[in-house]
Amino acid sequence: MATNPGRLSGRHRRPPEVSATYREVIAVREFRALWLGQAMSLLGDQLASVALAVLVYNRTQSALATAAVYALTYLPPILGGPLLAGLADRYPRRRVMLFCDLLRALLLATMAVPGMPFAVLCVLVFCVVLLGAPFSAARAALMPEVLEGDRYVVGSAIQNVTNQAVQMLGFAAGGALIAGLGPYRALALDSATFLGSALVIVAGVRRRPSSHSEGDKPSVWAMTRAGARLVFGDRRLRTLVLFAWLCGFYVLPEGIAVPYAERLDDGTLPVPVITGLLMAATPTGTVIGAFLFGRFVTPSGRLRSMGWMAMLTCAPLIACLMRPPLEAVLALWALSGVGGAYQLAANAAFVQCVPPAGRGQAFGLVQSGLLAAQGLGILAGGAIAQQIGPEPVVALAGAAGLAVAVVLTLLWAESRSEIIAKVRATT
Template sequence: MKRHLNTHAMGPFLLLWLTQSFSTLGSSMTSFALVVWSYQNSGSALTTALLSVCSYAPYILMSVFAGALSDRWDKKRVMLFSDTFAACCTAAVLILLEGGGLRIWHLYLLNSLSGLMNTFQQPASEVAVSLLAPQDQYQKVGALRSLSNSLNSILAPALASALFALAGLRVVILFDLATFLVAFGTLLFRIAIPPAPGAAGEGERLFRAAGAGLRYLRENRGILHLILFLAAINFTASVYNAALPALLLSPRGGGEQVYGIVNTVSGAAMLAGSLLAAILPPPRSRVRVICNALLLTMGTENLLLALGRDLPVWCLGAILGWVGIPIMNTNLDALMRGVIPIPMQGRVYSARNTLQFFTIPLGYTLGGLLVDKLFEPLMAAQGPGALLARLFGTGKGAGAALLFFLLSLLGTVTCLVFRADRRIWDLERGREGE
């Protein structure tokens, strides 16, 4: 099998990847700036968190139907229309801002509409990638996509913060719209996406076609169990995301500077993992890489965040927790593309979105409640000599540290349980091109 990047065969994909990544950077910068704007105007963490909930809700509610329609429709047209609609929502924010009438509820509505369009765009773009990239380059494709996501996680907050501080929200939004025009023009005039082979649900009624992805998962238990594994990991990760500010922004953690440094180190670790994934040869077992990478992540970072008391330990946890994620994602992407037939990918990916992401809002909500209502009061009641106080400290943030300790146990057990699942290991028999 070829282990180098065939730039001639990969040319259309590379062009799509570069321009779409640039557009994603602009969108991420706007999202970051809107979070800052909403918190400055409301002072409420819950109010700000609802921006993300509004974006995720369409994924959970509409993905199955969106995938059925996306499989029937021309992929390029779906991507162009979805991106244009999302850009119109961003432009609406700019118009409301310029008129002095922008309110939080406007952002909830526009985020929901943008999220709905992304529900159609995401499965269409996934299938487009499968159609444009040679199958023997799927690992490189996953590595490149992980690389762009890692760069985005580093650049978007830094660039958005700088532009927001220097020129305000208006300039951030204008930059986002400029990146959209570049991606839109390139896709419209320079990229031809071939039609997907097979009927892709033509002639089926919508509800039956929408259920095709779920039926595929019911009949292919290995993919279903892998998705449920990721849903369980997403739950733990969402609780982590909800609790991390409570730990690091507290007096115990050190405040905003420490929080920023740990997040920057996490992004740098993802970037290193993406580069490593790009140069590694295909492994003998993708399932083993996926399981072991998640076990490393779940078993180390949460434990070091819980028991650590200073920045170097937390940074070490961030490195161990995030360096394996791009390698995991790269192999997960290649495995699923190689197993799921292209005519079914839109519907299956949409069903996956519903099953895999519904745990995210649950994790965010539960994580906040556990920190505020259970673990912080519990740790506040501990005496200085108590075992829990000696392990996790005292004062605000100690409750979050206790929760991270429990998350390390939960994440480790989750990985070990699914690692023993024979259905997931059976996916190795479906790999092609290796």
């Protein structure tokens, strides 16, 4: 029987893809510092979010007012995010992160003063979230320098799982904790978490120079324009950015969780507890999806399945139109969260296409647009829910998001082969 020498010698076979392990990524000291600091500050933020949502709805009984305050945690990047994100390229990224952590701790400590007027609290919330833009841009740009190749993807998966787990814990336990702590103490706890994050960064992240020399630092406006041209002038990057912004559809249910909980209230559980469970459902699904996606799917397999996973984030929400009971709603929202793991693949592909010197501005633009999309979606959802109820709004968001995901999947098929080749070359 004749044999194929090429098959025996393996000359025409592709080398197997080697995925990084969680153990080797966690062994990186700088990654552990970034990981712990993010988890600490995020936990405090979730407690503060639940406190504000419950406080506003108890005062106003208005889905629109509740969604508007919740949207304050997303909308500031529309005004200042694209400009401030460039600081992550203009100055050393570690310094930018420390400055933002310390300033946010101070603002939150001010918010925690008893008797602070509600309008002042809203302004302070706006400023705190605004400072998140340069921090997130610096952190995102620093990650590929700390972790290379598939380590970056696995590290992103670890952070994604941790972030969603922290959100799940913060939302699920938030209602009960707020009842005992009160909203002002919750804000004081949030301030302490930012101080803790700054200490961890000082101890665990080494100094690096900025990506621009002292004599070659363009203006903030010039960097913003250059970042916009870089991100939106490339067809591949445009598609990946829109994949990231798709979360504006499937995160909308969190913004109207309080009025949704009111509809589901049958006297068995307090409304704040139902609210916390609803807000924790999607992060719970994302924890499961990110772990499985990052651990058991190859780097190229993640990119090939990205479109299908994106569709999964939105499709289950359509079933909320049938007004299912609490248990079914939690399952549907959790399944939506499982699909959200596609963001890991989109993030990895984005890193492959963006030059290191422009990563801060590029990541900042994407993050700002992402938060803006979520904020606008939540605000619109609250306004519509005020008229037709929360269940139809969630279903409409799912249907619209599914349609967008289908279009993006078709666009992604045109450019994914090139990016998959780049990813395979680094594994």
